[in-house]
Every structure is written in structure tokens, then in C-alpha cells.
Amino acid sequence: MATQQEILSGLAEIVNEVAGVPADDVQLEKSFVDDLDIDSLSMVEVVVAAEERFGVKIPDDDVKGLRTVGDAVSYIEKAGG
């Protein structure tokens, strides 16, 4: 089980890889679309990379609920990542 901090820094690495956003800018309160400029296609990449990294499943229907980085961190934490 990863800590919240480990999940956040893992997500930050993924977002940097996919979208070029500096890892330090990936904060809990940031919105993927509005703040980090991640479009729907890139969001799919982020989700798939997160599933692999944290060993969780994030069904497509649940992706819509992941508005902020904090939403994703909580989801992965609860899913046992």
C-alpha cells in the first residue's frame, strides 16, 4: 500500500511524462482539465499508467469523477494502490 504522498509523487511523474507539466505543479487541488491542461485523450494515458503503477483498476465510468489530482489520489488509495 502506497502512502498518499507516494501516490501523489507517482501521479506527478506520470502527468509530467504524458503532458510535460512540471511535477511540482501537480498538487492535490489542481484540476486535470482546467489547471493542468490535460485533454480527454491524455487523461486516458494518465489513468492507464496509474493503473499499472499502483496495481489498481479504474473503470472508464469512474474516470469522469476524477476532476482533481486529489480525487485521483483518494480513488487510488481506496482501491488499495
Added chain:
Amino acid sequence: MQEEDADVGAHNDRTDVVVTGLGAFSPLGGDVPTTWEAMLAGRSGVRALTEPWVTDLDLPVRIAATTAVDPLDVLDRVEARKLDRTEQLALLAAREAWADAGSPQVDPERLGVVVASGIGGALTLLGQWDVLREKGARRVSPHSIPMLMPNGPAAYVGLELQARAGVHTPVSACASGAEAVSYGTRMIRDGRADVVVVGGTEACLHPLPLAAFAAMMALSKRNDEPERASRPYDKGRDGFVFGEGAGILVLESAEHAAARGARVYAHVAGQGITSDGHHIAQPDPEGRGAIRAIRFALDDAGAAPADIVHVNAHATSTPQGDVAEAVAIRAALGDAADTAAVSATKSMTGHLLGAAGAIESIAAVLALHQRIAPPTINLDDPDDEVHLDVVSGAPRRLPDGTIHALNNSFGFGGHNVALVFRSAQ
């Protein structure tokens, strides 16, 4: 006969189209100046392939003309990962062409894009098939479709420039790039746009397309002498050399170009398109479709055969194709074929497939602009059946005054495109 009725200035009522910007990403260089300098110097862009799959898969062809510069060394990493290689090359060439044109101020609704590709995003299609089989459906990239669709390069260039007059992708195999120049010219003449960014891109160096072209007996197998493999009009020619690259031209109405004081490289004076109705991959041995295309282009340009001082030939270095085109050029130009300086620049660039007509349009435009025809290399033993004045050994000076150049492109499927350019002065 139509070409005898035509005279210069016969189309005074029509919108004049000029070339104001050039961009290239080719086996000879990462931009137009480097590519053109290499062409005039007679350098070959063909190399021996060292990728492990060449030997692992026992490919009969082990040479290709790959881009002189790796696009990944130039593009931003994050941008590049969403782009197929065809899109990367097209964007880089388009950026150069747009800057070269002076980044024209144009109403987006009067700006068009026509960027062709013969094959499309084959590297993405084949690469993602490997991902699917090895890692599963979930891992297939969500960018796959925008990367593999043949209109992807045109769409990305259009997005970057915010072009809203129309974005198009003609597909006619190895005539695609020339067809894009024709299409863009007609967009301006038809009043749909003031500026159109046109050209072609191709990048499918992968064992499957290479094996498939080899299976057609279309490729040179001169594996031990890569730089001597592409040898149009030479008796020892044995097929074309598989190439990749992109060429982009900025076309503009003469009025729009003059209003902003733009430099004019040349006029797109005429274009002619026909189809053979003969065979899916073999040229009509009498070149009838090619002859008609050249005649249409001359007529459209209001030019007589004797006005053509330079020909950038399709001349891919195949045994049949080079002769069929030579017959067509002679039939269409008549006695003028005795003196027109013919250059086969594929001897240096290899065959850029859907980008060939674009790169060769750039070469023809620069030949007019600088009044110098590039050489044809590797012409050691000229074919007796080719009755043309081929420029070989060194570049040749072109005459002063108003001069015209012809650029031919032909594609599998029986596509024939002829373009006639006229010097700016």
C-alpha cells in the same frame, strides 16, 4: 491541338498563384537550404540500414533514404509522443515554410492546408498492433487514430496555423504530394482561400512496407552500394530506393503576396491531372496518361512546349517507369525535349513516395528562382531508350528571362500529375 492554341497570358482573368515559402525535412537535410545545397553538390541521402530487423527478418532490401536529422532531436518530447512520424516531419517542414514566407497575416477563414501522404501513419498502425498483442487492449494509445489517419498531418498543420478555409489530404500514392500542390492552387483560383499551405509527408520505414514494396519487385537491391543504388536513366538501375521525408510550400494569391510585400519564388502556372486506366502498378508503356497530364498543365499555364527549360522528372530509377516517362516527356514537348534540362533528383533523395511531388516541386521552384538545375547522380551508362537532355555530373545554369519548369509525378493506381512553374521574373 490545344498546346498550339495556347499562348502566355491566355488566363489573364484567373487568380495568379505564387510560391512564397518553402520547407523541407529530407534525407539530404533538416531544412530547405541544407537539402538544396546537398542537391546541387550531388550528394546521396541513401544509407545502409543497420536496424536488427533487417537481418532478423532476412529482408532482401537493406538500404533506405532516411531523414538526415532525427525529428525527435528537434521536436519537444511531449509534443512528439502524440504525433506519428509523418505528422512530425510535416509539422517541422510546415514551420520552416511558414517562417520562410514571413508568417503571413491572413484571415484564418481564408487560410487552407493541403498535406498529402501516400501511405499514412503505418508506423503507428503496426506499432500499436504490437502493443495490443503484447500488452492488451487497455494499453493501446488513445492517440492511435489521430496518429494513423492519413489526414492527420494536414489536420495538425491546420490546427497549428488555425486554418479554417479547409484542410485536405489527397491520396494518390507517389503522386500525392504533387496532387496537393494542384489542389491548393485550385483552392486559391476558386476563391476559397488567399493562402494555402501545401505539400506531402511520408514516413513508413518498417519491415512490412519495405518487404511489401520489395515483393512488388519495385525496390533496388544494390545493398552493398547504398549511395549508388538510386540511378535514374542509368542502364544499371534496378528499382527505387525507399525514402521518407516531408516537403511543404506556401502558396498565395499574387495579389495577397504583393499587398504584404512578400518574396515570390515562382508562380504555379499550370497543373494537369489524368489517370491511366491501364494497370494498378505498371505504367502505360506509351505514357498516354502522362502525356495528357503534361499537355493539360502546359495549356493551363498558357505555355508552349518550347517555354519549358527545365524538367524535374518523376524518374524513380525503375527499369520500366523511367523509359515510359521519357517517352511521355518527348511526346508532350516534341523538339523542346532536345534542350530542356532534365533532373532526376530522386537519384539523391531516394523516393519519398507521398512527399516526392512536394520535395520535387520545391526543387523545381528553387531551380527557377536561382536559375540552376540540380544534377542527376549515378548516371554512368545512360539508357539508349531515354532520349532526353539529362543534367548529370554538375548542376546546369538556366537561361535568363521568363522561364518555365515542369514537374512530373506518377503513382501506383495510374495517377499522373504534371505541374508547371514560371519564374518570378
